[in-house]
Amino acid sequence: MMDDLDRRLLDEFQRGFPLDPRPYAAIAGRLGCTEGEVLERLSRLKAEGAVARVGATFRPHRVGSSTLAAMAVPEERLEGVAALVDGFEEVNHNYQRAHRLNLWFVVTAPARERVEGVMAAISRATGLEVQEFPLVRAHRLDLGFPLWN
Amino acid sequence: MSDASILDEIDRRIMLATQEGLPIVARPFAAVAEQVGIPEAEVIARFRFMQDQGIVRRVAAVPNHYRLGYTANGMTVWEVPLDVIDEAGQRLAALEYVSHCYRRPAKPPEWPYTLFAMVHAKDRAQVEARVMEMAALLGDLARSHTVLYSTKILKKTGLRIQG
Numbered sequence: 001m002m003d004d005l006d007r008r009l010l011d012e013f014q015r016g017f018p019l020d021p022r023p024y025a026a027i028a029g030r031l032g033c034t035e036g037e038v039l040e041r042l043s044r045l046k047a048e049g050a051v052a053r054v055g056a057t058f059r060p061h062r063v064g065s066s067t068l069a070a071m072a073v074p075e076e077r078l079e080g081v082a083a084l085v086d087g088f089e090e091v092n093h094n095y096q097r098a099h100r101l102n103l104w105f106v107v108t109a110p111a112r113e114r115v116e117g118v119m120a121a122i123s124r125a126t127g128l129e130v131q132e133f134p135l136v137r138a139h140r141l142d143l144g145f146p147l148w149n
Numbered sequence: 150m151s152d153a154s155i156l157d158e159i160d161r162r163i164m165l166a167t168q169e170g171l172p173i174v175a176r177p178f179a180a181v182a183e184q185v186g187i188p189e190a191e192v193i194a195r196f197r198f199m200q201d202q203g204i205v206r207r208v209a210a211v212p213n214h215y216r217l218g219y220t221a222n223g224m225t226v227w228e229v230p231l232d233v234i235d236e237a238g239q240r241l242a243a244l245e246y247v248s249h250c251y252r253r254p255a256k257p258p259e260w261p262y263t264l265f266a267m268v269h270a271k272d273r274a275q276v277e278a279r280v281m282e283m284a285a286l287l288g289d290l291a292r293s294h295t296v297l298y299s300t301k302i303l304k305k306t307g308l309r310i311q312g
Contacts, residue, residue, distance in 0.1 A: 010212045017208040019197050021176055021189060035175060042173045042210065052213040053170030054177075056196065059206040068253065082303050096301040097224065101260075104224070104297070131256065133265075139238030139250040141206055142267075146245055 002050070005033060009041055010050065011146065017054065059141065065115045066108035068133040070101040071126075078102060081126050090118045101131065155202065159187060163195055215302065219269045223276040224297040225283060226262035228255070229290055234263055237290040241266045244286075246279055261293065273298065 018026035
C-alpha cells in the first residue's frame with residue numbers, strides 16, 4: 001500500500017530530479033527522510049510498476065526524428081496489425097483508440113528517413129494507409145501533472 | 150530539425166546507458182560514469198547541458214499513470230482555425246490536467262482537427278467533465294472537437310535511440 005511519503009515521491013519529482021552526485025540524498029532532504037528510505041521506496045515503487053523509470057525524457061525532434069501516425073484498421077484485423085506495429089523497435093508508443101482511426105503510434109528513429117521507412121514498411125505489410133500527424137508546434141510538453149489534489 | 154549536431158559520441162553513450170532509467174543506487178551518476186568511462190562530474194555536467202539546451206525535457210521519477218489509477222486517457226482533438234490557434238493552444242496548455250498540447254496538421258475533410266490535447270483522469274466521466282470545461286474555455290475558437298479514448302495500451306516506452 002502507498003503512504004504519504006510514496007505519494008510525495010511520485011508527485012513531486014515528475015520534474016526537477018536533482019542533478020547531484022547523491023540525488024536520492026537530496027530528495028530525502030526535501031522530504032524529511034533518509035537516503036536509504038528513498039532508495040528502498042523508489043525500488044519498491046518501480047518493482048510494483050508505480051514508477052515507470054527514473055531518468056531523462058528527451059524533447060521530440062531534438063534527438064533524431066519522430067512523428068505521430070494513425071491507421072484505420074478493420075476491427076477483425078486490429079490485433080494482428082497492432083502486434084505488427086509493436087514489433088518495430090522504432091515504435092515507442094502504441095494505443096488502440098475508439099475512432100475510425102483506431103491505432104495511434106509514435107515512430108522515433110535517429111533519422112527522418114528511417115521514420116519514413118518504418119511507416120512505409122507498416123503500410124506495405126498491412127496494405128493499409130498510414131497517416132502521419134507530425135508535430136507542428138508544442139504548446140505544452142509533457143511535464144507531468146498533479147497526481148493527488 | 151534535429152539538434153543532434155551539438156551532441157557528441159559521449160552524450161550518445163550517456164543516453165544509451167540511461168534510456169532505461171538511472172540506477173536506483175546512492176550514486177547513480179557514478180554508476181553511469183563507470184559504464185561510459187568518464188568522470189562522474191562530467192556525466193552530471195552533460196545532463197545539465199542537455200537540459201539547458203532543451204534536449205532533455207525533464208529528469209524525473211516518471212509515474213506509471215495507469216498503475217496509479219489514471220486509467221482514462223482521452224486524446225482530445227479540436228478544430229481550431231490557424232489564425233487563433235496560438236491563443237487556443239495557450240488556453241488548453243494552461244490546464245494542469247492537460248499533459249501535452251500539440252498543433253498538428255488537419256487532413257480535411259475527414260480530419261479537421263488542428264490541436265491535440267491529452268487529458269488524463271481516473272475515469273471516463275472525469276475526462277468528459279474536463280472536456281466540457283475545455284470546450285467552454287475555448288468557446289468560439291474551436292468549431293468542433295472529439296475525444297479519442299484509449300481502449301488498449303499496446304506499448305509505451307521512453308524514447309529510444311539505437312546504439
